[in-house]
Amino acid sequence: MSTLLVLEQTLNGIQFGVFLFLISAGLTLVLGIMNVVNLAHGALFMMGAYFASTFVAWTGSFFIAFLLIIPSSVILGIIIEMLTLRPLYLRDHMDQVLATFGLILFFNEGVKLVWGVDPQPMPTPELFAGNVEIFPDAPYPVFRLFIIGVGLLVAAVIYFLIAKTKVGMLIRAGASNTQMIRAMGVNIRFLNTFVFGLGAFFAGLAGLMAAPIISVESGMGDEMLILAFVVIVIGGIGSVRGALVASVIIGVFEVVGRSMLPIAMQKIFPLEIAQTAGPAIASMLIYILMAGVLFFKPQGLFPARTG
Amino acid sequence: MELTRLKSWLLAIGFVVLVAVPPLVTALDETFYITLISRVMIFAIAALSLDIILGFGGMISFGHAAYLGLGSYAVGILAFHEITNGWLQLFVAIGGSAVVAFIIGAICLRTSGIYFIMITLAMTQLLFFIGISLETYGGDDGLPTDRSEFAAFIDLGNEWILFYLILGFLVLCMYISWRLINSRFGMVIRGCHENEARMQAIGFPTYRYKLLAFVISGSMCGIAGFLLANLTEFVTPEFMHWFRSGEIMIMVLVGGMGTLFGPVVGAFAFLLFEEIISGFTENWPVIFGPLLVLLVLFAKQGVWGLLPKSKAGDG
Numbered sequence: 001m002s003t004l005l006v007l008e009q010t011l012n013g014i015q016f017g018v019f020l021f022l023i024s025a026g027l028t029l030v031l032g033i034m035n036v037v038n039l040a041h042g043a044l045f046m047m048g049a050y051f052a053s054t055f056v057a058w059t060g061s062f063f064i065a066f067l068l069i070i071p072s073s074v075i076l077g078i079i080i081e082m083l084t085l086r087p088l089y090l091r092d093h094m095d096q097v098l099a100t101f102g103l104i105l106f107f108n109e110g111v112k113l114v115w116g117v118d119p120q121p122m123p124t125p126e127l128f129a130g131n132v133e134i135f136p137d138a139p140y141p142v143f144r145l146f147i148i149g150v151g152l153l154v155a156a157v158i159y160f161l162i163a164k165t166k167v168g169m170l171i172r173a174g175a176s177n178t179q180m181i182r183a184m185g186v187n188i189r190f191l192n193t194f195v196f197g198l199g200a201f202f203a204g205l206a207g208l209m210a211a212p213i214i215s216v217e218s219g220m221g222d223e224m225l226i227l228a229f230v231v232i233v234i235g236g237i238g239s240v241r242g243a244l245v246a247s248v249i250i251g252v253f254e255v256v257g258r259s260m261l262p263i264a265m266q267k268i269f270p271l272e273i274a275q276t277a278g279p280a281i282a283s284m285l286i287y288i289l290m291a292g293v294l295f296f297k298p299q300g301l302f303p304a305r306t307g
Numbered sequence: 308m309e310l311t312r313l314k315s316w317l318l319a320i321g322f323v324v325l326v327a328v329p330p331l332v333t334a335l336d337e338t339f340y341i342t343l344i345s346r347v348m349i350f351a352i353a354a355l356s357l358d359i360i361l362g363f364g365g366m367i368s369f370g371h372a373a374y375l376g377l378g379s380y381a382v383g384i385l386a387f388h389e390i391t392n393g394w395l396q397l398f399v400a401i402g403g404s405a406v407v408a409f410i411i412g413a414i415c416l417r418t419s420g421i422y423f424i425m426i427t428l429a430m431t432q433l434l435f436f437i438g439i440s441l442e443t444y445g446g447d448d449g450l451p452t453d454r455s456e457f458a459a460f461i462d463l464g465n466e467w468i469l470f471y472l473i474l475g476f477l478v479l480c481m482y483i484s485w486r487l488i489n490s491r492f493g494m495v496i497r498g499c500h501e502n503e504a505r506m507q508a509i510g511f512p513t514y515r516y517k518l519l520a521f522v523i524s525g526s527m528c529g530i531a532g533f534l535l536a537n538l539t540e541f542v543t544p545e546f547m548h549w550f551r552s553g554e555i556m557i558m559v560l561v562g563g564m565g566t567l568f569g570p571v572v573g574a575f576a577f578l579l580f581e582e583i584i585s586g587f588t589e590n591w592p593v594i595f596g597p598l599l600v601l602l603v604l605f606a607k608q609g610v611w612g613l614l615p616k617s618k619a620g621d622g
């Protein structure tokens with residue numbers, strides 16, 4: 001277990017965390033402000049990846065694909081919001097869970113019909129294709145650094161949007177007390193659609209960024225959705241800052257834990273136990289972390305909702 | 308909750324039909340249906356157990372597949388170590404599910420609303436990953452297992468006997484939840500759903516009541532897991548996948564949430580529909596997904612909930 005490996009895995013963890021942030025940032029806004037359970041967020045992420053793969057195949061350019069992802073994912077998000085979620089805002093969470101579960105079934109199977117069952121090809125954009133040596137003798141893919149950059153940029157954009165603009169002010173007010181801003185005469189319906197469209201865009205962007213490094217296939221959003229939930233529970237529903245902190249924590253725990261824990265356990269326990277229990281405990285780590293956070297702070301690390 | 312005369316008759320007819328299934332389909336030489344209906348009845352038990360906390364207690368657990376998995380792994384792991392005694396396996400299935408439900412419930416019930424849904428989901432995912440990482444017991448690939456051995460006259464190798472055993476458990480579980488929901492305990496649970504603050508104000512320790520309901524529900528689903536492992540003779544982490552939790556929820560919805568026997572009807576409706584429609588097209592979720600959205604939007608009361616209600620409430 002060399003220092004270099006630890007550093008590299010930590011960097012991988014941060015990269016995975018930032019990537020998780022791209023997914024959970026939109027979801028935490030939707031959950032926090034609209035008070036709606038949206039399981040279809042994972043499906044939006046998957047659609048983003050499929051769109052990206054298709055656009056790149058058409059145009060051959062990652063950048064143009066990015067420009068096309070913006071309208072396509074936002075429009076898809078708004079259609080979903082208007083058709084299925086809008087009638088359910090005032091219903092209980094159970095209805096929202098089931099309806100959005102129906103959407104997952106639809107999209108997971110729909111992509112198989114449209115694109116076939118095989119994973120879709122998605123080349124790494126040429127500009128970011130190579131490796132750099134951040135640490136001596138340890139080549140690191142540029143694209144992974146690019147993901148970190150995009151994630152931090154998104155965090156900055158969201159910070160600006162939420163903290164400095166009028167619409168951000170309404171979003172913050174909505175997160176802390178929906179009833180009150182409704183009473184103040186804010187068009188909550190428009191705000192909801194806006195937030196959902198924004199969330200859909202971030203999910204689509206995450207899909208675009210993920211497409212070159214994970215396999216673009218049906219159901220790729222399902223596991224990510226659960227991880228995003230863990231992030232949101234730890235960070236606090238509706239808190240973008242919480243989502244950023246929790247994403248990086250989860251990312252590092254997940255990646256470093258999975259690669260290091262089995263090795264570390266071999267030093268303490270007999271080989272047999274370490275090989276059996278190591279991966280099991282590593283996969284439990286983030287959930288244990290979540291349970292721990294909940295035990296001490298049931299509202300998450302950065303609670304946004306006050307009333 | 309009392310049953311109307313119509314519902315009592317429907318239940319009686321349903322029971323008679325189920326009893327007649329094995330001889331009937333054997334006569335028609337379609338023994339595949341014995342396995343299919345056995346599977347449906349197992350999921351009916353799972354849906355029934357979920358409805359206790361979901362429909363009556365208002366606890367939206369998105370992790371009920373956990374106990375299905377635990378119950379089946381109790382069979383698989385014990386059989387792997389050559390402990391095939393059915394009573395012992397059943398005891399471990401129920402006990403193990405109860406212990407895990409207690410731990411998960413104790414953590415999750417500290418929260419409510421969206422948090423509760425997400426945490427029950429995440430906790431089940433945790434168990435799913437443990438199942439995958441258990442290399443000794445098949446890991447990702449699952450673990451073939453032998454059927455449980457009870458006393459000589461209950462030979463589960465015989466599909467008929469397994470069918471009637473599952474039917475027996477289904478009737479038992481229906482009886483238990485009927486007694487439970489109509490008991491003082493059941494009233495408190497329903498009260499917590501209606502208005503928890505008020506229940507606390509009149510002196511009920513609602514957390515403890517809800518936790519106990521969560522544990523009872525989980526252990527009942529453990530029985531379903533025990534039966535599922537026996538039916539499929541195979542145990543896999545797939546039983547604990549969160550899609551399974553979603554499907555059990557759908558069964559409750561289709562039958563009618565918060566009705567006593569609706570989930571049983573829902574399990575039949577959902578699984579038989581799936582069986583029929585998947586015969587037409589492999590891509591049936593494309594049709595079922597939007598159908599589910601429509602069901603949620605327009606037909607929330609479910610099949611059983613559509614029937615006339617008795618004055619004492621809808622059984």
